[in-house]
Amino acid sequence: MIGRLNHVAIAVPDLDAAAEQYRSALGAVVGPPQDEPDHGVTVIFIELPNTKIELLYPLGDDSPIKGFLEKNPSGGIHHVCYEVEDILAARDKLKESGARVLGTGEPKIGAHGKPVLFLHPKDFQGTLVELEQV
Secondary structure, three states: OOOOEEEEEEEOOOHHHHHHHHHHHOOOEEOOOEEEOOOOEEEEEEEOOOOEEEEEEEOOOOOHHHHHHHHOOOOEEEEEEEEEOOHHHHHHHHHHOOOOEOOOOOOEEOOOOOEEEEEOHHHOOOOOEEEEEO
16 A cells, blocks of 8 residues: 655754755755644655655744654654555545544645645654655
């Protein structure tokens, strides 16, 4: 059902410093910041030959990343994102197997402009999983 790894998301306490570290220390191609108000984050994508890194920074007081950074002040891996061909079919199959879909269970449009869903980390060995329709 899942396809390739789309990205690994890392919550960071300083978005500009993190972007500069990837740019200068690692020589990565770093995209511009983009606000995603529906998800409460500002993101920067780091382009790699085989996947992406998504740097996450809180956007607003209700941001889920704000709470994550309060528990992890240095930042850290927030979630992994896998591609799926049909997000609704994937959701239904996962729910049938007992996995919990976060939120309303209906896809939202993610930072790439495509439908996404998140799966409860307790159902995936402590890892928050994002599915993105390709």
